[in-house]
Amino acid sequence: MTDDRLKVKEVAALIGVPVPTIRSWEKRYGWPDPSRTQGGHRRYGPAEVEQLQALRDEISKGRSARRAVVLLQQLALRRRHEYVDRIVRAAAAMDQEAVMHALAGVTATLSVEEAVEGVVIPALREIGRDWEQGRCSVAGEHLATGHMKQWLGALLERYRPQSPKGAILLSTGPADYHSLALEAFALLLARRNWNPIVLGAITPVASLLEAATTLEPRAVVVVSHMAATRRPSVDSLKAVASLEGVGIFYAGNAFAPIRSRRGVPGAYLGADMTAAAGFIDRTANGQPASM
Numbered sequence: 001m002t003d004d005r006l007k008v009k010e011v012a013a014l015i016g017v018p019v020p021t022i023r024s025w026e027k028r029y030g031w032p033d034p035s036r037t038q039g040g041h042r043r044y045g046p047a048e049v050e051q052l053q054a055l056r057d058e059i060s061k062g063r064s065a066r067r068a069v070v071l072l073q074q075l076a077l078r079r080r081h082e083y084v085d086r087i088v089r090a091a092a093a094m095d096q097e098a099v100m101h102a103l104a105g106v107t108a109t110l111s112v113e114e115a116v117e118g119v120v121i122p123a124l125r126e127i128g129r130d131w132e133q134g135r136c137s138v139a140g141e142h143l144a145t146g147h148m149k150q151w152l153g154a155l156l157e158r159y160r161p162q163s164p165k166g167a168i169l170l171s172t173g174p175a176d177y178h179s180l181a182l183e184a185f186a187l188l189l190a191r192r193n194w195n196p197i198v199l200g201a202i203t204p205v206a207s208l209l210e211a212a213t214t215l216e217p218r219a220v221v222v223v224s225h226m227a228a229t230r231r232p233s234v235d236s237l238k239a240v241a242s243l244e245g246v247g248i249f250y251a252g253n254a255f256a257p258i259r260s261r262r263g264v265p266g267a268y269l270g271a272d273m274t275a276a277a278g279f280i281d282r283t284a285n286g287q288p289a290s291m
């Protein structure tokens with residue numbers, strides 16, 4: 001898929017707002033916050049264009065820019081809750097079209113960070129809870145998470161940078177089927193101009209090592225979701241830990257308890273995905289960083 005995001009000049013022409021005004025809204029209010037090319041040029045996706053149009057319209061109704069941004073942020077928060085709700089209900093009802101509709105709405109109205117942290121992760125958690133409590137069948141869960149996987153893949157191709165800072169290898173542990181959080185995380189790295197290479201679920205230790213040796217990534221991230229699958233994922237981390245110039249990171253609920261991280265090589269990324277992407281960005285770029 002080609003990059004169909006717009007340059008600031010193109011957005012300005014499209015919505016009839018001068019470039020300096022768009023820049024000043026971003027500088028003062030951080031709204032919207034477009035992705036950038038490696039050269040630092042802004043690129044606007046459909047969500048950012050919509051955010052700008054909405055801000056323009058609110059100001060034209062007589063609101064101050066500051067008040068308009070607060071209002072739009074509240075609206076975005078409400079929208080995120082609504083999308084989560086729609087996806088979770090659609091999963092329980094096994095309603096494929098409703099899942100697809102909700103995801104299309106997310107792409108059109110929310111930034112990648114809002115989509116990942118505000119919709120994808122909470123929806124996965126709630127679907128898991130519903131499944132556990134018998135409110136969502138295995139089929140409903142598979143149907144919804146399958147669509148989320150396809151949707152994340154399509155978005156990743158849209159955001160994959162043309163001249164990336166380097167490659168980052170992403171893998172689950174060798175016994176872990178839970179790859180979705182990793183796929184969502186790949187999107188956040190692509191937004192920061194890294195080239196994420198997602199090896200995905202149940203990657204054997206030897207395969208991860210071979211990929212890390214051949215593809216020469218700047219960092220490797222291993223994720224494991226369950227205590228039962230933690231041990232083999234530590235083997236993966238140990239296998240790549242000795243590679244020179246490669247940052248080693250790990251995440252997931254298997255590593256949430258502090259004692260589970262004892263003796264594990266690499267840096268634990270925590271639960272906040274946006275912060276984790278920023279941390280890897282700074283560290284893999286050679287800047288001293290702390291989480």
Ligand code: B12
Nearest residue numbers: 124125128176177178179180181185226251252253271276
């Ligand atoms: C989708 C799903 C599946 C799909 C996965 C599809 C895929 N390609 O990913 C399938 C159907 C394959 C599956 C299989 C299984 N699953 Co499942 N699954 C889920 C579900 C609904 C979402 C998983 C997910 O992506 N979570 C990601 C986020 C939502 O998890 P989180 O805990 O909030 O993560 C936070 C942090 O840990 C951290 N984090 C997590 N990942 C990452 C990654 C990065 C890079 C960073 C920075 C941070 C980070 O940040 C998050 C945000 O705060 C969860 C429910 C849940 N609560 O997670 C169950 C869940 C994880 N599954 C569970 C189980 C039991 C299984 C199975 C054993 C079921 C079975 N009987 O076969 C198998 C396991 C197979 C295996 N060996 O791995 C349990 C695990 C219980 C436990 N703690 O041990 C859960 C919690 C469901 C439940 N409520 O019981 N599953």
